[in-house]
Amino acid sequence: MIIKKELSEILSLLSNLNISNHSIIWWAFNFTSKNPLSSGFFDTYFHKKKSTFQSPHLKLIKNIIWFFLNLIKSMYLLIQTYFFFISLENEKSKINVHLFSFVDGRKRGNMDTYFRDLITEIIKSNPKLKVSYLFYVYRPYFRNNSALKFEKNKKINLLSYLSIKDFFWCFFQLFRIPFLKINFSNLRFKNSKKELNYIIRSQMISEMTTGFIDNLIIFRAFRRISKLGQIEKIIYPFENKSLEKLMLLALDNIKSVGYQHSSVSPRHFSLILSKDEIKINPLPEKIVTIGEITKNWLINVGNFPEEIIETGVYLRGNRTLKLRKRSFDKKNPKLLFVFSSGYDEVKKTINFLDKGNEVLDSYKIKFRFHPDFPIYGLNKYYNNWITNNVDSISKKSLNEELKWCDILVYISSSVVIEAILAKIPVINLSIDIYNSDPLLNKKLSLKKVVTNNKDFKKAINYFSEISSKDNIRLYSESINYIDKYAISKTKLDVKTFL
Template sequence: MKIIFLNDLRKIPTIQKQLFLKKSIFINLENFYMNEELDANIKQLRINDLLSKDEMSQFKNFFLQTLLNLSQQINAPWWAAYNFTSKNPLSSPLYQNMLYLMCINKIMASNTAEAIFIYCSDNNFINILKKTFHKKALIINKTKRSFSLYNRFKCAPILTNVIFLIRILRRMFLSKKNLSFPQNTKSATIIKSLILPSSFQKNEEYRDLYFHNLLENTPNLSQVLILVNVLNHFKSYLSKIKHSNHSGHQIYPLEYFLTVKDIVNLFLNQIYEYFHVFIKYQNSIPNISFENFNLKTTLIHTLYKELNSNQWLKNLTFFYATKNLSQEIKIKKFIYPFENRSSERLCIKALKHYSPNTSIEGYQHASIHQEHLNFIMLQDEHKITPLPHKIWTTGTWPKEYFIQKGNFPKNLLGIGGALRQNFTEQTQAKKIKKYKIFTIGIVLASGEFEYIGLISFLNQISALKQYRIIIRPHPEISFDVIRPHFKHLNFNFTIDGEIPIEEFLNKIDLIVYASTTVSFEAIFKGIPALCIHYENCLNLDPLFKNNDLKWDIFKPSDFIKSIDEIENLNEEIITKRTQQVRTFISNYFSPMPMELKQNFLL
């Protein structure tokens, strides 16, 4: 068997001739939809073609059990700093890499082809596959490689991590120089949040991404301190933070609470962790087998790559900043957007050790999709996982999901209500007797990865030319970031990301999406939705539990068929389905009671 990696389809005919291949299989592991015409001797497969629903379910259970076993077996102080330990497939490539390897092994075991062409330009995955299959197959790498100075620089992890620590040190000095901590603050409620462009309004007033409605209803802001993670443009945001602090807020980047000693410890901890990866973990981690296929090599490689990526160090900064803050003042309550990520767990670990009387509360702030494995606990897993004392959900449905599907303890959960979403009976549904689709709204979210995947899928649908298309990018990510990836698009469109969401929804007859929660707002108004499943194996649809006004699109030919089905619905069915949708969403996002809103931060 031959496994051939490439990122240029034009090479396939030449490779076929050189290797005398008569029967091959082609799979695409990139994040865009591919529907190219290939040679008749090449069978094109998607990951979803290779695995049944039962097999996918078995693999997810295996993945969850594997990580639980590792957490129980490995007694290392900073194990939780690895992103893959949170189990979220979007935080680490471990889940997808394991799944891809298993599928490739399944193809090889079937002996139905002489070669497997894999469209992939991820050199990390190529290296993993080489180590895994070097005894079973001839690995041929025909990808175009970039030998830029930047790529060579990334291959020097010690150097990049030292530079990262220097950046943290610079941020620390800038924070302490520009901001001052009020001496009269002896105790406070801490909000952990994030700084993005939308965190500041045009007048530069601060608007918290998660807890703005709570802060509006808090009479004494001096009792609330906001600990923020600034992703980039640190110096620019620091001046805005300084302006907001003069207006009554208390906002501090997490680097403000770091010390030089902490940064030295970060470096020493990482050196010590390299020792763990190269020596201890190699011997202490047992073989990880799924259907007699060993995946230990993948795990070790992921450990090494995550340790080199700076994210491991970044997660540790949350621990040290929370620890120092808890020693600076008495933290009455620590509130954060609950996603069960590594950085959250390290904050909890610091609080439970250094500030044991602090009430730690997580707020489930957004929708849930099937790939949120970080929201699933196996039996007794909650006993070894750093969790808050209380998790507030946006409504009844998420609470029941956490209990029944996620296996979270009942006493850990409470219904808080929606802070960022507003679904009430006063929001009128469109009065529709018959659907007629003229204008389609395409809503993008989740970053460049989704932009490319969704647009490349839609670019295969020639019938889109007959509709008016409005694209609404995510507020933080310009549509321009993906223009270099497409020589041309096969449909005309306008971009309308500045207008209020209500105005946008009033313009469209159909919404097209992959993961955005705008889909909830659309169907709540009676607007039908098409969910595009462009990804090979991840289902990011937040509406996966409701299909009343939503149609799943797995291949381009499904698109027009679904529109025909929508336009053939009669008034009785439309009314019934709209009522069912509104009931479902009202249970998903219920309004937060005013009494709870006023006391949440106290």
């Protein structure tokens, strides 16, 4: 279990390591982005720091074994990528603007996961521009790529730009990992240099097959694009991930616009940089936010340069649902639990509810899983708990589920924005060490924050007694904040992105 003091320690450590070691190879490791969800470095760091029973020789042998095992796995991944690459059409036409997006198996429909119908709006307002999607398809390639078969707009697969030389280059970079010099000059040591070197080296080896090799492939593909000189601008979902930094380093002659496409929270450490770290962190020429709140947060908390940040709109927002919620029976509330940030969030919620199981039978509980973290990814214990205690799993549209529920319960999901817009009261389970509230801990009339079952019941009772008139008043107070946080896409000005 990580405590706040340890969390501050690891964030400072990673920031200083980034300042001292920034390079193409360094950024290819996901742990450098300081995201506890995309890398196991946070837990690994404190687990290994407290493990003193292993001898130095045993640690070395263990790392050598893991390196060669992951080397074999990396070769397999490269071969997988190569077979997908040779199946792609090699179309390299002149394009003015690329919308770079990701395909990960989610149903796309007729809109993009991140940009929705932005490409249509750009083409409509600038008919002379040649605009195209540039897609990076996640593994499994062929299955996920099938989601694009109904895409009507022009599309190009990022990996189609690769050449056989790029695969060999990526393979040889793997051999640099055991010998990569790590600069600790910017650090104050609480532990020995050897111990810290072992922890970081172990993490590098573990990431060989979980991001490192794919990030390098992305870098090489963008470098090919840059050399061709056929693209003027690229618009991409901005999260300050490792692959984004490699993309920007490769596209040194192409204009770039990052779209901060979703909510932010104090847990988004990849968006919180020190004043020295921001100087070496690759950034786009412009960052377009979803609203004023996130713009100010990036500047004041994240230390991003004010001159590159511009207020945009919430392209993914849904303001079509306008409910007039009424009071409900506090003994039999309909609770919609929404998840977004991995299985750990689901497990913590189940553990939380299990402590108050004397009232579970009277609650109507529905779980809504994130597409990236479906229910079948949970182990047998948690699946059985859900079977015995949860009334149903959400399979309908978000609008339908919001119409059904009396209260929305969340830890980190941006669905809270849609809920408040639909006049639905929300309860934030503040049970995450990382402080994951996407509303940035703002006190709102339609929101209650709870840390235990006693407060959870109180919040349900409070919202159950709100009359229809009171609900409208509370909605009016809360919507002022949401309107600034996630500006309606009806106010879209395409020029903001161009």
